[in-house]
Amino acid sequence: MLAIGFMLTDEQRTVIDAVEELLRKLKPRQEAYFKSIYDDQHYPDELWEHMSALGLFGALVPEAYGGSGLGLLAMTLAMERFAAHGLGNVLAVLTTMDAMAILRGGTEAQKRRFLPAIAEGKLRMAFAITEPDAGTNSFRMRTLARKDGSVYRLSGRKAWITGADRADYVLVVARTIPYEEVIAQGLRERYGMGLFLVDTKAEGLSMQAMETVGIEGFRQFFLYLDDVEVPEDHRIGDEHDGAEVMFDALNPERILFAAKGVGMTEYALARAAEYAKARRVFGDTPIAAYQGVQHPLARLKVLQEAARMLTYQAAEAFDRGRARSEVGLFANMAKYLASETAFEAIDRAIQTHGGNGFSKEYHLIRMMAPARLMKTAPINNEMVLNYIAERALGLPRSY
Amino acid sequence: MKIVVLLKQTFDTEEKVVVEGGKVKEDGAQFIINPYDEYAVEEAIRIKESGDAEVVLISYGPARAEEALRKALAMGADRAILIEDETPSADEAYVAELIARAVEKEAPDILLAGYFSVDNGAGQVALRVAERLGMNHVGAVLKLTLDGDRVRAERDAEGDIEVVETTLPVLxxxxxxxxxxxxxxxxxxxxxxKKPLDRLTPGELGVERKETTQVIEQYLPPKKEAGKIIGGTAEEAARELVRLLREEAKVV
Known part of the structure; x- marks a missing residue:
């Protein structure tokens, strides 16, 4: 059952069918994929290639640049389906977000240079904003981009950078004017920030894996930028007003994370229902017949559908070019409900499985960390609620 | 070059088959392109991609078979013909006669089809079509090489490979x-x-429904009994096995 009440276009339904068809075909490989993703922390390249061949990245790119121009909602539907099969792909989310930054904030030359390759799935992209001492308050970041003739020189340290080792480029957010100077000059704190597409093989860029758990098949990295030279034509958006482009790209990230949460919830509920129907504990009655088992799952189903509606609405608003704040409100609401629901759904599916919930064979326990992560990243749910309180209810800012 | 591919929409082989009242229940079932026909479609598209060919699909079945045809069109076929029948016949002779009429009009150089369909599994229709149209035929092909109108096919001969050379037109x-x-x-x-899909009725092909065979009943295979494990030393087990084969199974 897929969002019966939501008016999806024929093309969008086609995306769902095409992804389902692909995943049906890949079903014999599922255990191997799970092993690679959840045991070896390595998202299979093969799956990325299938996504590319299917034309999913092309969906993001307008026809003029070699894509099919289906938009973010198409990718949202696709990401949900992958996650519904336990195959959520965060690097695809980040690549989408960077693609949107180029599409919305890039020059014509940049679009012609990068978008066709993105459409073909040939470019994998990470995103680097977080620093050890600048997380939620990213305006206070210390990474500096210094103009030096026709190039920029980037120096600083980033942390929790997902999939940096598997990416061709990383979109780095850096200060073009130090935070203190901006404040001293009485400018807005978001002023003096730029976006730079940095080749992951660039001289002066090094990375070190962090010992974190929670991203399906990808590791997170410290990124060290030591006077990394970035050509001027790799700056996306205005030199000091990169935040404008960045905020445009953060919405798709939240929307696709929400889609991943909706998909994960579907996976958890399907597994729980399947198990409960087969499992008999007292006599011949399957545990699925007990209301104590049914009701929590039914309740999560309601929340999942609600999260799905919010997610599609946010993606649709983005595709229609609605105001960033409007998209942002729905993106944040979707991300909130989808992440809370996904975590609860995995938890409840484990509970339904009893001891088997902790057996690797049933995969659920391995999805616990990825489900939990979504409440914290890409932004924690408390900040999401702050945003909603401020923007939807007009309540004063508390921080 | 013109290639016609015969395509049947069948049950998803991953689906659980439910039999009710002597018939396979279709409600809520998933349908797919018969997997063997999918190889035929792929091969046709590859021939097209390596040279110049038009790929035409022909299917006989209910209206829902359009989904299978659209999928093959999406893979790269050029157009499709659906011989529509809401209660399709399972009589291979009749179905072959229908399809032969449609194929004849297209006059293909190559007729491609699956080795058999995974539902009925008779493997007759394509061969009968070739027979009616006087075409050469190579079955169970594993590798195909074309050179002008010369055809070289490697076929599965019960586990061995048989190499057959023939000429167009060929099935x-x-x-x-x-x-x-x-x-x-x-x-x-x-x-x-947006690719063309023509619908025809058996009547429009001028073929009257005439069935020489009928499906009387359909039922699931009996459930497999649990196997018997013979214990003891190797010598005792061998003796017991021979006794069982002789006295119970009566095979030696």
């Missing part, structure tokens, strides 16, 4: 292993929606 039936069928891409699917 080739695809065996598993011939290729690895592609799945439709999003742009392919969108294009497929």
């Amino acid at each position: 080739l039936t695809a065996q598993q292993g011939l290729n690895d069928p592609r799945y439709p891409s999003l742009p392919g699917i969108m294009k497929a929606k």
Whole structure:
């Protein structure tokens, strides 16, 4: 059952069918994929290639640049389906977000240079904003981009950078004017920030894996930028007003994370229902017949559908070019409900499985960390609620 | 060059088959392109891609078979013909006669089909079509090479490979292993929606429904009994096994 009440276009339904068809075909490989993703922390390249061949990245790119121009909602539907099969792909989310930054904030030359390759799935992209001492308050970041003739020189340290080792480029957010100077000059704190597409093989860029758990098949990295030279034509958006482009790209990230949460919830509920129907504990009655088992799952189903509606609405608003704040409100609401629901759904599916919930064979326990992560990243749910309180209810800012 | 591919929409082989009142229940079932026909479609598209060919699909079945045809169009076929019948016959002679009439009009150089369909599994229709149209035929093809109107096919001969050379026009039936069928891409699917799909009725082909065979009943195979494990030393076990084979199974 897929969002019966939501008016999806024929093309969008086609995306769902095409992804389902692909995943049906890949079903014999599922255990191997799970092993690679959840045991070896390595998202299979093969799956990325299938996504590319299917034309999913092309969906993001307008026809003029070699894509099919289906938009973010198409990718949202696709990401949900992958996650519904336990195959959520965060690097695809980040690549989408960077693609949107180029599409919305890039020059014509940049679009012609990068978008066709993105459409073909040939470019994998990470995103680097977080620093050890600048997380939620990213305006206070210390990474500096210094103009030096026709190039920029980037120096600083980033942390929790997902999939940096598997990416061709990383979109780095850096200060073009130090935070203190901006404040001293009485400018807005978001002023003096730029976006730079940095080749992951660039001289002066090094990375070190962090010992974190929670991203399906990808590791997170410290990124060290030591006077990394970035050509001027790799700056996306205005030199000091990169935040404008960045905020445009953060919405798709939240929307696709929400889609991943909706998909994960579907996976958890399907597994729980399947198990409960087969499992008999007292006599011949399957545990699925007990209301104590049914009701929590039914309740999560309601929340999942609600999260799905919010997610599609946010993606649709983005595709229609609605105001960033409007998209942002729905993106944040979707991300909130989808992440809370996904975590609860995995938890409840484990509970339904009893001891088997902790057996690797049933995969659920391995999805616990990825489900939990979504409440914290890409932004924690408390900040999401702050945003909603401020923007939807007009309540004063508390921080 | 013109290639016609015979395609049947069948049950999803991953689906659980439910039999009710002597018939396979279709409600809520998933339907797919018969997997062997999918190899045939893929091969036709590869021939097209390596040279110049038109790929025409022909299917006989209910209206829902359009989904299977659209999928093959999305893979890269050019157009499709659906011989529509809401209560399709399972009589191979009749079905072959219908399809032969449609194929005849297209006059293909190559007729491709699956080795057999995974539902009825008779493997007769394509061969009967070739017979009616006087075409050469190579079955269970694993590898195909074309050179002008010369055809070289490697076929599965019960585990061995038989190499057959023949000439166009020819019917080739695809065996598993011939290729690895592609799945439709999003742009392919969108294009497929605009590709021509003609619907014909058996009447329009001038064929009267005449069945020489009928399906009387359908039932699931009996459940497998649990196996018997013979214990003891190797010598005791061997003796017991021979006794069982002789006295119970009566095979030696």
